[in-house]
Amino acid sequence: MFDSLRxxxxxxxxAGGPSTPELVAATARAGAFxxxxxxxxxxxxxxDQISTARALSDDAFGVNLFVPGIRSTVDLSPYTARLRAEGGRYGVEPGDPRWDDDGYAAKLDLLVEARVPVVSFTxxxxxxxxxxxxxxxxxxxVVTVTSPDEAREAAAVGADALCVQGFEAGGHRGVFTDDVTDPFGGELHGVLAGLRLIAAATDLPLIxxxxxxxxxDVAAVL
Ligand SMILES: Cc1cc2nc3c(=O)[nH]c(=O)nc-3n(C[C@H](O)[C@H](O)[C@H](O)COP(=O)(O)O)c2cc1C
Structure with a gap:
């Protein structure tokens, strides 16, 4: 468990570029994970990134994956229409919305083979x-959760720890359901309340x- 990682x-x-192997190595040098x-x-x-991270540092690190197929009720057409209007100013057209699974199966196979210390899901x-x-x-x-129900779902599949994300994380909150009629994602907890409620719902260690x-802020969550 994370105790052993101290x-x-x-x-x-x-995702999208900010988290690099160099940042992972620098994070470990600073005493974090x-x-x-x-x-x-x-x-x-x-x-490639896993190999580079291993070449840069002997310290343990984790890999985060997005779980494909987020339950979504979102109709993207109003958003595409806004993008089209904005794009017109620059003479560009939005492409057609398309869905892919982000190479999830291949990345899972890779992680099974690569044996990284922690794998987290969002x-x-x-x-x-x-x-x-x-x-x-x-x-x-590790599974990122934002509510007691999500915490119970994660515990049921065998998660070892939960990352409890409060509404303070804003638009990057890792909810399981993307509901346009309820953009704040059903239950909306700040991180302190979320920690209390989820601690009451599972015995798993919480991040x-x-x-x-x-x-x-750090003192409060500790
Ligand atoms: C540009 C950007 C990319 C992100 N990518 C991921 C990601 O790949 N996986 C993930 O679990 N969270 C991702 N997040 C969410 C952060 O993990 C989230 O912000 C985290 O809860 C820390 O909260 P804070 O930013 O409010 O401190 C991303 C956030 C930003 C701003």
Whole structure:
């Protein structure tokens, strides 16, 4: 468990470029636990990042994946219409909305093979069979949750720890359901209330996330 890793602070993964192997290594040097962001990367690009992270540092790190198929009620057409209007000013057209699974299966296979110490999931729960495979490979499994119901779902598939994200995390909150009629995602808890409610719903170790900016914020969640 994270006790054995002895890290009080975990650097949040940020997909799309900000979380690099160099940042993971620097995070470890600073005494915290770093994550590579597997979201939006191909399996091959993630494999490269894992190799680079291992070449840069002997310290443990984690990899975060986005679970595909977030339950969504969102109709994207109003958003595309706004983009089209904005794009017109620059002479560009939005492409057609398309869905893909972000190479999830290939990245899971890679992580089973790569045996990274921690694998975390955002925007849903992994299948129990995938949690089993990763456990057999020696990985600790973390799932990001924002409510007691999501926490129970994550516990049911065998998560070892939960990342509890409060509304302070804003638009990047890892809810399981993206509901346009309820943009704040059903239950809306700040990180302190979320920690209390989720601690009452499961016995799993909890990692607090969302809006931890000042020392006082950190003291409060501790
Ligand atoms: C640009 C950006 C990319 C992000 N990518 C991920 C990601 O890949 N996986 C994830 O679990 N969270 C991701 N997040 C959410 C952060 O983990 C989240 O912000 C975290 O809860 C820390 O909260 P804070 O930013 O309020 O401190 C991202 C956030 C930002 C701003």
């Amino acid at each position: 890290v009080p602070v975990i650097a949040a993964p940020m 770093g994550f590579l962001a597997g979201g939006y990367l191909s399996a091959a690009a993630l494999a 925007f849903g729960v992994p299948l129990e069979s995938d949690v089993d495979r990763l456990h057999e490979a020696g990985s600790i499994i 607090a996330a969302g809006g931890l900016v000042h020392g006082a």
